[in-house]
Amino acid sequence: MGRDRGAASIYAVVAMAALLLITGVVGSAIELARAQHQAAAAADLAALAGAGAARGGFEPCVAASRIAQANAARLTSCDVSQGVVEVRVEVRSPPLWGKTWTIPGRARAGPAASVAYSVIRVASTGNAFARRGPGG
Numbered sequence: 001m002g003r004d005r006g007a008a009s010i011y012a013v014v015a016m017a018a019l020l021l022i023t024g025v026v027g028s029a030i031e032l033a034r035a036q037h038q039a040a041a042a043a044d045l046a047a048l049a050g051a052g053a054a055r056g057g058f059e060p061c062v063a064a065s066r067i068a069q070a071n072a073a074r075l076t077s078c079d080v081s082q083g084v085v086e087v088r089v090e091v092r093s094p095p096l097w098g099k100t101w102t103i104p105g106r107a108r109a110g111p112a113a114s115v116a117y118s119v120i121r122v123a124s125t126g127n128a129f130a131r132r133g134p135g136g
Helices: 007-055 060-070
Strands: 074-081 084-092 102-109 117-123 126-132
Touching: 007 060, 007 074, 007 084, 007 102, 060 074, 060 084
Parallel strands: none
Antiparallel strands: 074 084, 084 102, 117 126
């Protein structure tokens, strides 16, 4: 019995350290997921703002940049083609484990008539992809 005295205290300290480590890892993963959702939302809103600006006769990339900045993101690219605006943004994560991560986001928006719809058919021979426009 003398050799085992205090062993429970050591096990308790090791278990507590493991729980703290797991809590830190889970917390970091949650922060990265939050940053990823923020990047996706900023990209969506920037693309919608750009498409709305293009439809109203304004500069779409300027509107997209302003909305991205308002959502704590940086617009890294903005392409406009036939009223469709495609944007890419970046969001910086809070420092995690001594490093700051850059999280990308991408979105596309435009008038419904200019966006092609994809229809996936499964044939007996495998997958076939067919593209068709609105209404057809």
